[in-house]
Amino acid sequence: MRPQQGFTLVELVMVIVLLGIVATISVQFVALSTRGALDVSERQQRALQGVVISEQITREVREAFPLSVRENGQCLEWLPVIAGTTYESLTTGPDFEEVSIVPFGREVPENARLVVYGYGSAQSDLYGTSDPGPVSPAINEVGASDTTVGLSSSHRFRERSPQKRLYAIASPVSICQIGPWLYRFSGYTPSGSQPSAAALNGGSGTREVMSANLVGGSFNLRVTPPSLRRAAVVNFEFELSDRDGDETTRVSQEVQIRNVP
Template identity: 30%
Template sequence: MRSLRRSKSSGFTLVEMVMVIIILGVMVLGVSSFVIMGTRIFVESTTVDQVLSQSRFVMERMTREIRNAVPNSLRVTKTPVSFQCIEFVPIQASASYLDLPISPEPADSAGTVMTPSLGINKDHRMLVYPLRPADIYSATPTATIGRLFDVKDYSSDSNTVTFDRAVRFSEASPRRRFFMVDNAVSYCFFANGNIRRYASYNMFNVTQPTATQMGGDAKSALMAENIVIKDGNWPIFYTPGTLINNAVVQLTPQFEVNGQAFQYQHQVQVINVP
């Protein structure tokens, strides 16, 4: 009798094993659903945070670069279809000139200027009193009269800038100001959701170049993604400056990610006194 009782009390029955398996399965299913939900929330929040960071970065960089643009150098795509670009020429250095060959004075191959805080790079060009984009983009730096010329040499000891030929600037700046410039920069918003920055392309274009003419994706940097263009509402609106007001660039890009949308309302003032 004792041996029989011991055999009956040891081990589990089939029903008990099945019940344990069912209970464990339900517990694993419940725990896994929480894990999956938590992972999904983490991935979605990380994606949203990444898009927010990209959008803030590109807006901040655009703002800083546009504020540092040469007066009257901005131009925006007039009839955007698949993209809209804003083009401008950054100021590499700027200061006042003391004596430059300016019309109606005779042409000369040298002038006297104040040294900018960033110095003068001989690879840059000297620009005086640009009143419209054509004064920059349609300029001929190798000509003898104009507003933009190549620089051959500069002596910080005598504050003398030298050109490789006798030149004459078309018009004097009321503030006796000159700019040192290099290449143009463009920011392009595409209907496919990308924002790209273009640089180091030929800036001397009578009409604003397209993204393909600037070199396409091979000569650009991807700045942000997930921008949305709805109903032809492009994000760049440019108001040229007047005699009493500075130029204003209105930026209103809209971004969407994981069903969430957010839009910027940003104004950038550009100094309009060359």
């Protein structure tokens, strides 16, 4: 009679244990590989996000009226240039409500303001409404081929530009960090003193979210004003965090603003 062949209980237990070890190692390998792929994806997303934010700020700041760029430790603020030209004559009596210009070559919307380019005014004057002063009150809509600009009220320009440079500017724009949020504020009333982030956040202007994952207090600013020999320079940096807060990505950028927009 032939003896029966098979596995003993000990052999079966050993096989089950070995299969369990192999399965555990395989699961850990797959989990670590997946986690690594997710980490790489999140780093790439933060890097792309940093590039987009940095490029948006850079492009907008480069279109700023050079003498208007300022910061208060919380916010970066500037006056956007809509169009530029030269003037034939500034406002004259008796009404002081019209400026004669070389056509802008593009339409300028109503409620923009005119500013004479020069170094004779304090920066706060660019945000003020003094009369006489370097910045006009709101203007009427200007066509691309119009040779005159009508002002909403009388105004005398205190400065003159040697090259008769004249620019149409829009309402101020600010970028501020509030907690983990990076906001862009626009459409608010200009003020001689730069408004705080809290004042802008509670104001009547338009608020747009640029980022929701900034590390607290990481939005650092430094503005070097322009001079007759060099352009203005804006340095800014910020730090983005991932969803779990375990890793961060720091972005730093330098922007040069030409003296003549």
